Amino acid sequence: MWSGAIIAHFLAYFAIMPRFFVDLPLVSATRFDLPEEAARHVQVLRLQPGEPLTLFNGHGGEYAAVVVKMGKRHVTVEVGEPDPASRESPLALTLVQALSAAERMDYTVQKATELGVSRIQVVQSAYCAVKLGAERLEKRLVHWQGVARAAAEQCGRTRLPEIVAPLRFADYLAKAPAADLKLLLSPIEGRRLDALPQQAASAIVLIGPEGGFSAQEEADARTAGFMPLLLGPRIFRTETVAPVIAALLQAKYGDF
Incomplete structure (x- = not known):
């Protein structure tokens, strides 16, 4: 008792x-x-x-x-x-997420916030099933920021992830910033997690839409310095990938 x-x-x-x-x-x-x-x-x-x-x-x-x-x-x-509590990860993690359906994007933003992602860059790629004009994209950006605020309230974060206005995937690659680790998530080939460097303070991860990136987009990403990473033998839905890779990288380089 x-x-x-x-x-x-x-x-x-x-x-x-x-x-x-x-x-x-x-x-x-x-x-x-x-x-x-x-x-x-x-x-x-x-x-x-x-x-x-x-x-x-x-x-x-x-x-x-x-x-x-x-x-x-x-x-x-x-x-x-x-x-002065700080609950932010030492890993500066950016997710470059291809635009997906409304509820899937909300899930991605919510879970990325909870998992300590510092920046979310939304991109429009060739196989995105969702196509939005400038006005609707602006409204969605405001909505995603609200999702992130609510998630931060719940999970105890003291800083909000930056959610960047959507870009064309090619435009993002043309000005992608430097990072210790630049990963392209691939469903068919690439290095495994245990082959990644032992230390990294920053990482950028490219996540495709439901149909994945096109062959040309993958080639362009490799040219821009992104290394293909294979998570395993199964193919994930796009909204599953963000929390999976965020959790894995936080465990390897962050505060998990």
């Missing part, structure tokens, strides 16, 4: 403090009204004046805070002491 103290410790350990992103400067001992989205979440949770929560603005660290006033449309909070 567990003692009351052990049970209390167990409950406290797994207690989840409500945590919200606010795109505002945070300064101890100041009060302000939460932005509309955060205020709505506080109201849904039915937090009352005097109850604690955590705020972060994506620039590192987070702040204790307390609800001061609940209104029909406004929630006033007071900012408490800062916590």
Whole structure:
């Protein structure tokens, strides 16, 4: 039989403090009204004046805070002491993800955020099943940023992954930045994970759409310095690849 103290410790350990992103400067001992989205979440949770929560603005660290006033449309909070906590991976990991269907892209962004990916570059490649014009792409970018914020609130990240406006795949390759590790995920050939270098501080991974990259795109990627990597004998769906490779690289080079 567990003692009351052990049970209390167990409950406290797994207690989840409500945590919200606010795109505002945070300064101890100041009060302000939460932005509309955060205020709505506080109201849904039915937090009352005097109850604690955590705020972060994506620039590192987070702040204790307390609800001061609940209104029909406004929630006033007071900012408490800062916590310099950093839960960011030492691996600067960029995923270059070919555009996929709405729910699949949402899943990719959500899981990449939870897994500590620092940058997501969306690209349009030859076999992308989804084709979006400039206006719709801009709306999707705003939506993906919202998905990343919600995932960061849940998983405890103190910085948001950068989600870059979509480019044509060829345009990305033409200006791809340097990195310790540049990988092209291939379903048919390439090095295995155990053949990768023992150390890397940065990595860029190219992930194709449902139909994969075209032969020309793969050739262009190799010319741009990307090394083919084969994850195994099975072919993954595009939304599966991002969390799989992110977890593997975090285990090898990051904070897993």
